[in-house]
Amino acid sequence: MDLGELLLISGAEVMRVEDTIIRLCMVYGFTKVEVFTIISSIVLTVQNGEGDTLTQTRRIYARDTNLGRVEQVNALSRHICANPVSLKTFQQEIKRIRDQKAYSSVSKCLMYAVVSAAFSLFFGGNFVDSITAALSGILMFEMFCLCQHLYINGALKNLLVSILTALAVLGMVNLGLGEHPDKIIIGNIMLLIPGLALTTSLKDMLHGDTLSGLLGLYEAVLKALIVAMGFAVVIILAGK
Incomplete structure (x- = not known):
């Protein structure tokens, strides 16, 4: 067990x-x-x-x-x-x-920065956008750590982190750091998409564990919708 x-x-x-x-x-x-x-x-x-x-x-x-x-x-x-x-x-x-601890906090923070920057470039952002994505990725990691210390549940945590990260990105772009907020935000969103959970749930269903697969699929889709909603609200209100 x-x-x-x-x-x-x-x-x-x-x-x-x-x-x-x-x-x-x-x-x-x-x-x-x-x-x-x-x-x-x-x-x-x-x-x-x-x-x-x-x-x-x-x-x-x-x-x-x-x-x-x-x-x-x-x-x-x-x-x-x-x-x-x-x-x-x-x-x-x-x-x-x-x-056994998998990775230190410093390693995780660097991973957030590198992954955000890489996906920002991959989806069409320029070098300055990738730098901004890396900075916002670091901010995202720190916000996740803060939410964990405050014992905020998963759904609310993802929503708050999405909203605050989007605000941070738009603020940095307005200050001249970054040119394409959409490309920067895409890099950050990729850190929050529950891709492994979605793949695992589909695997469960294909193996015949339909109930567990459906529960996992529902949870993964719900998390993705919450993340998208957090970023979308800020972008729409900002008129971007």
């Missing part, structure tokens, strides 16, 4: 979560395993050799994208399936993966 939770909160598809749990349960001696997973919950029922049935439910409250963690969990599950370890060792490995 702990490994399944790590996979689900890190952006793995439902098929991978259920397959990992089933394989590990079979390795450790359960004779029957039933798993039901959606993007917000895991329900596991197992039966041992004596016929006893156990059920556990794990509620998932927050999810993010961390493909490095997904890869580590996959590697650990494959290793355990080939060479089962003690419960203590198993728990230590889970804790190691859970506590």
Whole structure:
């Protein structure tokens, strides 16, 4: 259940979560395993050799994208399936993966700047636009960090960050830093589009996990609409 939770909160598809749990349960001696997973919950029922049935439910409250963690969990599950370890060792490995930090705040901030600048150039902006996009990308990252400290929920956080970023871009363009606000904003929007979540939900539906796929698709589309609405409101009110 702990490994399944790590996979689900890190952006793995439902098929991978259920397959990992089933394989590990079979390795450790359960004779029957039933798993039901959606993007917000895991329900596991197992039966041992004596016929006893156990059920556990794990509620998932927050999810993010961390493909490095997904890869580590996959590697650990494959290793355990080939060479089962003690419960203590198993728990230590889970804790190691859970506590491991993927990137520092400085690295994430630089990634926001580079990705914003690159997409601004890709969609037709000039060099000055890319510099402005990089600066607004850094501002976007800092606003995300502030929203997390204030415990603002995901939908409202995306809306506020979109509005404030659009205002910052228009302000910098008015000051002469940047020439095409639309090209700059496109670079910033690409950081907020839930592309992986959308792809994962479609994958789930193609695999037959229709309910989880539809929930993921709905969430991804809703996030995209909120982001678009935040930028659009500012652009329309500013007459750009």
